[in-house]
Structures are given as structure tokens and as C-alpha cells.
Amino acid sequence: MYSGIMNTPERLVEATRELLWERGYVGTSPKAIQQRAGAGQGSMYHHFTGKPDLALAAIRRTAGELRAAAGTSLDGPGTAYERIAGYLRRERDVLRGCPVGRLTMDPEVVADDRLRAPVDETLDWLRGKLAGIVEQGRERGELSATLVPADVAATIVATLQGGYVLARASGSSAVFDAGVRGLLALLDPNAGPSVEPSGEPSAEPYADASAEPSAHRSAEPAADNRSR
Amino acid sequence: MYSGIMNTPERLVEATRELLWERGYVGTSPKAIQQRAGAGQGSMYHHFTGKPDLALAAIRRTAGELRAAAGTSLDGPGTAYERIAGYLRRERDVLRGCPVGRLTMDPEVVADDRLRAPVDETLDWLRGKLAGIVEQGRERGELSATLVPADVAATIVATLQGGYVLARASGSSAVFDAGVRGLLALLDPNAGPSVEPSGEPSAEPYADASAEPSAHRSAEPAADNRSR
DNA sequence: GTCTATATAGAGATAGAC
DNA sequence: GTCTATCTCTATATAGAC
Structure with a gap:
């Protein structure tokens, strides 16, 4: 349910965008869209011809x-x-x-x-x-x-x-x-040589990469991943 | 509809596997499974407790x-x-x-x-x-x-x-x-040097990689892709 | 523009006969 | 084991009043 700052078509499109992201097209029902948009059936079918039409608007945005x-x-x-x-x-x-x-x-x-x-x-x-x-x-x-x-x-x-x-x-x-x-x-252009000149298997941090599941380890934490 | 070489549970699992691949879990209905398997509702609910149970068997396989x-x-x-x-x-x-x-x-x-x-x-x-x-x-x-x-x-x-x-x-x-x-x-370990020693932009096959849509081209056709 | 019927089909299961 | 009811809820609209 949106706060009333957007008009009805806007709210319908936004609700559809969210639901398409969360549940996909097949998993998104008109009813769910209407409820999230705070709009009735009549409103939805007044502004859009049906689910595909509304989805198209949402996908484009x-x-x-x-x-x-x-x-x-x-x-x-x-x-x-x-x-x-x-x-x-x-x-x-x-x-x-x-x-x-x-x-x-x-x-x-x-x-x-x-x-x-x-x-x-x-x-x-x-x-x-x-x-x-x-x-x-x-x-x-x-x-x-x-x-x-x-x-x-x-x-x-x-x-x-x-x-x-x-x-x-x-x-x-x-x-x-x-x-x-x-x-x-x-x-990375600044990475090491394309191939080691050959020689013994340098015993380094990631040397035990066995083929066991869940046995992966990795380096730097890399940027945190939140929000859009 | 399968030919009758498999027993009913087998056919149900196979039908579910196909449908999960084609349409996903949300997009797959018990009815569709039954029809593709050539089994009635009763059979399905006799061999499996419900859609999640059947899906689990299918996913595992x-x-x-x-x-x-x-x-x-x-x-x-x-x-x-x-x-x-x-x-x-x-x-x-x-x-x-x-x-x-x-x-x-x-x-x-x-x-x-x-x-x-x-x-x-x-x-x-x-x-x-x-x-x-x-x-x-x-x-x-x-x-x-x-x-x-x-x-x-x-x-x-x-x-x-x-x-x-x-x-x-x-x-x-x-x-x-x-x-x-x-x-x-x-x-590829046998690819060229990691970075060109610098110099002029060698005019080669793929030189016009503009940012235009659909303007990508590529080399060797690579293995043909059919079947599983 | 929005709302409330009304309608057909399908989703997802349970019950019980055979 | 399989089949045919039966059931409730939802999907996806259309119709028409307000």
C-alpha cells in the first residue's frame, strides 16, 4: 500500500514493478497489484487494458x-x-x-x-x-x-x-x-604474468582448493552489497 | 502424455521436471503435471503429498x-x-x-x-x-x-x-x-601479452566496437548449441 | 475515475468409491 | 493404485452503478 503521493496509474505501475521483481510475471496476479497499489479492480482496468499492458509499462520503466x-x-x-x-x-x-x-x-x-x-x-x-x-x-x-x-x-x-x-x-x-x-x-592489466614460467607449485594462501563443496575461500571482502 | 513405459510416479516426476524447466515452480500447476504425466489427481496425491513434495523429487533428479x-x-x-x-x-x-x-x-x-x-x-x-x-x-x-x-x-x-x-x-x-x-x-595462457606496449590503435577486424545496440560482432562460430 | 457485482476458469487439495 | 466428485480460493477479467 502506497502513501497517497502518486496518482493511481503511477501507483499501479510501481506496484507492478516491485511484484515483477519479487515474483516474476507468472507469479504476479492483478489482485496482488491492486492491493499493493491501494487501487480497486475498476481502476486498474480503467487505466490499463489488462495484466500484459500494465506489465509492459512497468518493464519499460x-x-x-x-x-x-x-x-x-x-x-x-x-x-x-x-x-x-x-x-x-x-x-x-x-x-x-x-x-x-x-x-x-x-x-x-x-x-x-x-x-x-x-x-x-x-x-x-x-x-x-x-x-x-x-x-x-x-x-x-x-x-x-x-x-x-x-x-x-x-x-x-x-x-x-x-x-x-x-x-x-x-x-x-x-x-x-x-x-x-x-x-x-x-x-586486470596490472596482474601477474599470464603464466608462471613453470616450476614448483608455490605454496600460497589459496593452495588447498579441493573439489569439496562449500570449501571455497576468498580474498578481500569487496564492496558491501545493499539497496539498488 | 508419456508412452506407458514408466510407472506412474516416474511419469509424474518426469513431467514435473519438464514443467519446472519450462515454466518454473510458480508457473507449474498440479493439473498441468497430471495431464502431461497422463495421471489423475488421485494418483498424484497418492504418491506425493503435494506440489512441493513432487517438485523436490523432480529437482533432486x-x-x-x-x-x-x-x-x-x-x-x-x-x-x-x-x-x-x-x-x-x-x-x-x-x-x-x-x-x-x-x-x-x-x-x-x-x-x-x-x-x-x-x-x-x-x-x-x-x-x-x-x-x-x-x-x-x-x-x-x-x-x-x-x-x-x-x-x-x-x-x-x-x-x-x-x-x-x-x-x-x-x-x-x-x-x-x-x-x-x-x-x-x-x-587462455597462450593469449597475447597482457597489455600492448602502447602504440597506435591497430586497425583490426573488431575495431568499430561502438556503443550502438545490436552492433556486436564476433569471431569463430563456436560449437553448435542444441539439446541438453 | 472509482467502486461493487458477477462470471468463467484454474489452482490446489480432500473424500471416498472402485 | 486409480478414478471421479467436491470444495475453497484465486486469476483474470467484464458490466454497470455512482
Whole structure:
């Protein structure tokens, strides 16, 4: 139930955005939307033709906000690596998952071109943005010249999206942070040599990486992850 | 509707596995399960206490199959890089998503410890397995000694899980393949120097990585992706 | 614009006959 | 073991009064 500062269509869209994030399209009922928005059935069907129409409005707004937020991180100053690292380490409410990416697991969203379009365009835009940054980093000698920008961009976005999956599976954002650290280490131009000249297995901090479940350990705590 | 080679509990579990993969837990109704299994309501409630019970059986079996399949790829011969590459490039039905990972977007699965446990354990096992391979690669000088096995393992699994998200958003497995190529390029011990000695922006195939949507291009077609 | 009927279908199960 | 009622609640609307 919202406080009455927004008008009814606004409240309906906001309620739908929240529910789509929490429960997905299939798991969100008109009734739940109406209750959270503090609006009656009549109001909802007066302003929107039905659930798909309302969901479309909600998805578009969520997609727009994601672009705005990502743009802020990615258009900042710094080297290519720094901008990518800044984006990846940005404060996130990891356990909630990505409000855009989670929609791809909804069969009815994927099956409906109108609903899928804003999701596709947003992730596509994000990859394009990152590919541009990688390309720039290559040109300036900040990143390896052998990298294929579009491929690395896909890897970066996939690591994020998959990080949410791992975090939700384990109930903790720790694995998300680990995935981000792993990716940044692979991208880091100042990291150690690509391959040890060979020699004996240097006994270091992480030497006992056995194949046992729950036996993972990791380094630095990485940025705290809360809120949007 | 199954052909009558399996008994009723078997058919119910198989139908549930398919539906959970296609539509998730929230999107799967008892009725749909019964119809696909060719069983009546009475049969279902005779063999299982309800939807959660049946889902648990289905999830456990799916998790077991994923481990078996992944184990086959990862326990094979070859260097650490080759085994990881083999696993990542394995034939997959990318657009269907991961039958285990997709469950993390289901609020009722994540909220129920019993349902979440097999999902968590499977992804945890996979990370542990990969961490072991990375560690071995480090020891043998096949991979950079600076890598943190647990972190890189998380990155690898996240890239896979996120690759499914990107593929489903775009309706094509191309982005999944791109993400895998990007990751393998970053891991490749035989790749070019970590950073170009600086110099002019070598005009190569992928030089125009602008930030425009849908303007990504990529190299080698990578393994075809069908079936499980 | 908002509200209150009213309606059809399906979700998720229980009861009891066969 | 399987099948057919039966039940309550919800999903997703439409109709029409206010």
C-alpha cells in the first residue's frame, strides 16, 4: 500500500514493478497489484487494458532506470578497467536479483515479443556500452589488444547476471562478489604474468582448493552489497 | 502424455521436471503435471503429498543429472584450460536455460530451504570442481599463478548462468557463445601479452566496437548449441 | 475515475468409491 | 493404485452503478 503521493496509474505501475521483481510475471496476479497499489479492480482496468499492458509499462520503466544507473557508473572518468571495475563493484541488492534479467526466466515474457523487447534492448545496450569501453581501453593500451570487445562485453554482463543466480542459490552475496573478483583479476592489466614460467607449485594462501563443496575461500571482502 | 513405459510416479516426476524447466515452480500447476504425466489427481496425491513434495523429487533428479553431465566433461583428460573449455563449449540447449539455475528466480523455491538445498548444493559442487581444476592448472603452470581458484570458479559458473539469461533475452544463443569466447580468451595462457606496449590503435577486424545496440560482432562460430 | 457485482476458469487439495 | 466428485480460493477479467 502506497502513501497517497502518486496518482493511481503511477501507483499501479510501481506496484507492478516491485511484484515483477519479487515474483516474476507468472507469479504476479492483478489482485496482488491492486492491493499493493491501494487501487480497486475498476481502476486498474480503467487505466490499463489488462495484466500484459500494465506489465509492459512497468518493464519499460524498470529498463529505463537500469540504463540510467548503469550509465552513471560507466560514463564516469578513469581508465577502461577502472570504469568496468566501478560498475561491477557498484552497490547492489544482490539477493533480489536483476529486475530486468530475471524476466528472461519468465516463459510468458520471453514468448511475448512486446514484453521481451525492452529486456532485450536493455541488455543489448549494456553490452554495446561495455564493448565501447573495452575497445577504447584496447586503443589506449589499457587492456590487452587481443581482446574481442563484443565477446568480453558479453562475458562481463553474463558474469553479473550469473552472479545473481549463484547468490540467490546460496542465500548470500558472497559468491556474487567472488565472481566479480575473478573477472576483474582476469581483466586486470596490472596482474601477474599470464603464466608462471613453470616450476614448483608455490605454496600460497589459496593452495588447498579441493573439489569439496562449500570449501571455497576468498580474498578481500569487496564492496558491501545493499539497496539498488 | 508419456508412452506407458514408466510407472506412474516416474511419469509424474518426469513431467514435473519438464514443467519446472519450462515454466518454473510458480508457473507449474498440479493439473498441468497430471495431464502431461497422463495421471489423475488421485494418483498424484497418492504418491506425493503435494506440489512441493513432487517438485523436490523432480529437482533432486535434475540436480543429479546435471552433476553427472558436468562431471563427464570436467573429469576428462587434458590441461586445466582444455577441460574448462570443453565444459563451456559442450553442446547445450541454450535457449531453454539451465534447469537448475532457473529455479533461483522462483521466489517459492528460494524461500523454501528444502527446495533450495539441491540447487545450492549442485552449484556449489560445480564451483568446487572448477576451483580444483584451476588450482591444479596453477600448480602445473598451465594457468596464471595469480588466479584465486574459488574466485575464477565463481566467474566461470556465473558466465554460464548469465549466458543463458542473455541468450533468452535476445532469443538467440549467439550471445551465450560470445560470453564463453570472451571468458576463454581471458583465461587462455597462450593469449597475447597482457597489455600492448602502447602504440597506435591497430586497425583490426573488431575495431568499430561502438556503443550502438545490436552492433556486436564476433569471431569463430563456436560449437553448435542444441539439446541438453 | 472509482467502486461493487458477477462470471468463467484454474489452482490446489480432500473424500471416498472402485 | 486409480478414478471421479467436491470444495475453497484465486486469476483474470467484464458490466454497470455512482
